[in-house]
Amino acid sequence: MDTLPETLLSTIQNFKVYDGLPSNVTHPFASSAETSCGILQDIIQASDQLANSLNQYLQADFTNTKLVSLLRQQATLSRSLHLSDLNIQQTLHALKQRSKASYGEDIPQDRTALVDWCVTRCEAWEKLVGMETFKDQVGEGTISFVFGGKVLVVDLELSIDRTNPLNPIIVVSKAKTSYAISSPEATTMDGSLSLDAFLKDTFQSFFEEVQKPDELRDPVQAARLGSIILDHFRYLVMLDRLAERKEDGGVRWFVDVDQLCTVVETFAKSEGEAVALSMSTERPPLDIFLLRAHTLPLPYLKSPSLSFLTYLSPLAYLSLLRSSSALPPDTSTSLPSFDTPLHQLRSSLGISLKGATIATLTLSPPIESHIFPASMSIPTLTARPTFSLVPRGSDLEHVFPQLADLPSTALDPADNESSGRNVWFLDFTEGGQYSGIVMSQSRMREIELVINPLSSMETINSVGIMSFGTGSWVDLLINPSSLVSPERYVAIFRSPSSSHPPLQMRLTAPEEPGFMLHKVPVNSMKEVWGVLEVVREQCWLNEILLGCEWHTEGLHLTHEEDDEQESEVTDADLDAVLAGSVTPRKIPVNVFVPSYSGTPGPIFESPELNEMTPRVRRTKIVMTSPERPPISGLVETCVSFDETRPRGISVELNGAMGVDLKLETMEEICRRGGALSLPGRIWAKAHGSSQ
Numbered sequence: 083m084d085t086l087p088e089t090l091l092s093t094i095q096n097f098k099v100y101d102g103l104p105s106n107v108t109h110p111f112a113s114s115a116e117t118s119c120g121i122l123q124d125i126i127q128a129s130d131q132l133a134n135s136l137n138q139y140l141q142a143d144f145t146n147t148k149l150v151s152l153l154r155q156q157a158t159l160s161r162s163l164h165l166s167d168l169n170i171q172q173t174l175h176a177l178k179q180r181s182k183a184s185y186g187e188d189i190p191q192d193r194t195a196l197v198d199w200c201v202t203r204c205e206a207w208e209k210l211v212g213m214e215t216f217k218d219q220v221g222e223g224t225i226s227f228v229f230g231g232k233v234l235v236v237d238l239e240l241s242i243d244r245t246n247p248l249n250p251i252i253v254v255s256k257a258k259t260s261y262a263i264s265s266p267e268a269t270t271m272d273g274s275l276s277l278d279a280f281l282k283d284t285f286q287s288f289f290e291e292v293q294k295p296d297e298l299r300d301p302v303q304a305a306r307l308g309s310i311i312l313d314h315f316r317y318l319v320m321l322d323r324l325a326e327r328k329e330d331g332g333v334r335w336f337v338d339v340d341q342l343c344t345v346v347e348t349f350a351k352s353e354g355e356a357v358a359l360s361m362s363t364e365r366p367p368l369d370i371f372l373l374r375a376h377t378l379p380l381p382y383l384k385s386p387s388l389s390f391l392t393y394l395s396p397l398a399y400l401s402l403l404r405s406s407s408a409l410p411p412d413t414s415t416s417l418p419s420f421d422t423p424l425h426q427l428r429s430s431l432g433i434s435l436k437g438a439t440i441a442t443l444t445l446s447p448p449i450e451s452h453i454f455p456a457s458m459s460i461p462t463l464t465a466r467p468t469f470s471l472v473p474r475g476s477d478l479e480h481v482f483p484q485l486a487d488l489p490s491t492a493l494d495p496a497d498n499e500s501s502g503r504n505v506w507f508l509d510f511t512e513g514g515q516y517s518g519i520v521m522s523q524s525r526m527r528e529i530e531l532v533i534n535p536l537s538s539m540e541t542i543n544s545v546g547i548m549s550f551g552t553g554s555w556v557d558l559l560i561n562p563s564s565l566v567s568p569e570r571y572v573a574i575f576r577s578p579s580s581s582h583p584p585l586q587m588r589l590t591a592p593e594e595p596g597f598m599l600h601k602v603p604v605n606s607m608k609e610v611w612g613v614l615e616v617v618r619e620q621c622w623l624n625e626i627l628l629g630c631e632w633h634t635e636g637l638h639l640t641h642e643e644d645d646e647q648e649s650e651v652t653d654a655d656l657d658a659v660l661a662g663s664v665t666p667r668k669i670p671v672n673v674f675v676p677s678y679s680g681t682p683g684p685i686f687e688s689p690e691l692n693e694m695t696p697r698v699r700r701t702k703i704v705m706t707s708p709e710r711p712p713i714s715g716l717v718e719t720c721v722s723f724d725e726t727r728p729r730g731i732s733v734e735l736n737g738a739m740g741v742d743l744k745l746e747t748m749e750e751i752c753r754r755g756g757a758l759s760l761p762g763r764i765w766a767k768a769h770g771s772s773q
Contacts, residue, residue, distance in 0.1 A: 186301025354418025555596025
């Protein structure tokens with residue numbers, strides 16, 4: 083059937099196939115940014131076409147009843163046809179978007195055939211990514227593979243133990259990478275030892291899973307490990323094609339990661355020594371290091387690239403500390419020695435650790451997109467990154483490899499890849515496995531200023547990134563499934579030791595929209611540090627708010643609250659109130675998150691270029707609670723993220739007459755995840771209380 087002509091109704095109906103754009107992911111730092119940008123451009127063009135068409139209809143003569151009748155008949159027929167076409171498109175779209183069923187690897191039940199099956203799987207993986215495969219069997223106990231690309235060569239050696247002929251065991255004895263250098267001598271260069279160990283562990287994890295006993299073996303897990311191997315080699319093959327280019331290629335696409343690791347690990351060690359010196363300890367706590375330093379670099383953790391441990395929740399840190407208490411300290415000289423051994427940390431993060439925020443620096447496939455600005459570095463226009471621990475870090479700079487300024491052409495037309503350019507990203511979803519990080523609008527704006535400082539000069543009243551939905555970033559964090567944005571949330575916080583009455587928490591949602599942060603384009607290491615500073619502060623604030631189970635105010639009432647409302651007041655209660663010795667059933671606490679802005683306000687600050695350096699405003703959470711009777715008034719507790727403090731947290735206390743509670747003690751309480759308990763602890767310590 084020929085393509086149906088477009089009408090006003092069909093133009094509008096065509097966009098219903100997308101079911102609307104999610105408000106929290108319609109921004110440049112989303113995984114679907116390129117697709118969303120294309121859809122929005124289509125909507126803008128369609129709006130212009132609709133406006134022109136409606137203007138043309140103004141000149142039509144609608145006094146002819148026969149003409150109107152024919153137009154109505156045509157509109158009815160066209161609408162039926164377009165609705166049918168729309169239904170087909172929506173069905174196909176739903177089928178494409180549904181999760182694919184995975185039945186796992188077809189692992190042979192015969193143990194004697196398992197070795198040959200593993201060998202064929204290795205050959206199949208390399209053929210799928212387009213690498214040449216050469217197999218050589220040395221005797222009965224060794225099988226060696228050579229996987230060759232244009233520049234990259236991977237040698238894989240498998241050892242087979244046939245002591246038990248009915249159950250042979252296959253292990254990876256060696257994995258080695260090398261690079262072929264284009265020169266008259268045609269020499270080769272050894273690859274990275276870290277990459278060799280990473281590939282060896284990746285293959286070994288797959289072989290260990292498929293060789294488990296039948297009752298423990300999981301074919302679905304084996305399939306997942308196999309897909310991970312495929313993804314790693316696809317990434318290496320992409321780098322291999324870039325390294326083949328004569329204009330801007332070379333082995334720098336491979337060796338740059340190792341050079342970068344040397345830079346960031348040396349800097350991390352300097353910051354670790356500064357933290358240890360400020361705390362007068364030999365091994366600084368890992369959680370304090372992450373709050374005060376510029377993240378912890380972990381090369382080849384999740385992919386053949388560099389990952390950064392950005393934040394670790396108090397619960398995740400405690401679980402690591404307990405599991406590694408009996409392990410010996412690290413002997414590595416490239417990274418600082420923490421109270422948690424690094425090998426134990428890498429092992430836990432390699433599987434999954436709830437409460438850990440990891441960002442991975444990765445190179446995207448060629449994309450045709452103009453939503454990301456070109457590389458620029460104007461330190462005077464951005465307050466990020468800051469170097470309070472090691473000031474000489476401001477002199478460090480490492481620019482990531484980029485393609486030369488050439489016409490956008492496909493790297494390999496035979497592969498039918500889209501033309502475009504490769505972009506370096508900080509990925510916070512681990513390749514789409516996680517939903518990302520909840521960010522406020524102002525912090526998303528500050529990330530934009532880190533990668534494009536001139537975006538603050540477009541206009542004084544710039545809108546910037548904005549949300550098309552309703553609700554605040556707190557709604558997205560606490561109650562993402564709700565369609566209604568409440569003004570306040572309530573929660574009950576009870577002391578585990580019953581040192582104070584329960585706290586009736588009342589959180590006022592800020593009038594600031596939120597977004598899910600997926601990935602951020604970066605061009606240099608300074609941009610990475612600046613982005614991760616903003617993300618770290620948001621993660622710290624998110625973890626504090628998630629310390630309670632919040633409910634919408636007025637919609638949830640527990641049985642305990644019903645009993646309290648129905649209970650009668652006795653004479654003893656009245657006497658206690660008059661004497662000022664009453665113990666309240668609950669202590670009301672108002673929680674407020676002040677508006678955050680990393681940019682100067684255009685009304686109060688001069689817009690001159692020499693005074694446009696934005697100030698860093700501390701991320702904080704404010705709690706107000708009543709004084710303990712007989713004193714009247716309010717106690718204000720302000721908990722701020724402050725990397726200059728010994729624990730990375732500062733506490734300010736206003737009011738609280740007669741409370742003997744040191745600020746260092748309250749900072750330690752916040753460090754351990756008890757920030758929301760401070761009003762109760764202050765109430766218990768009032769007037770020399772023994773609690």
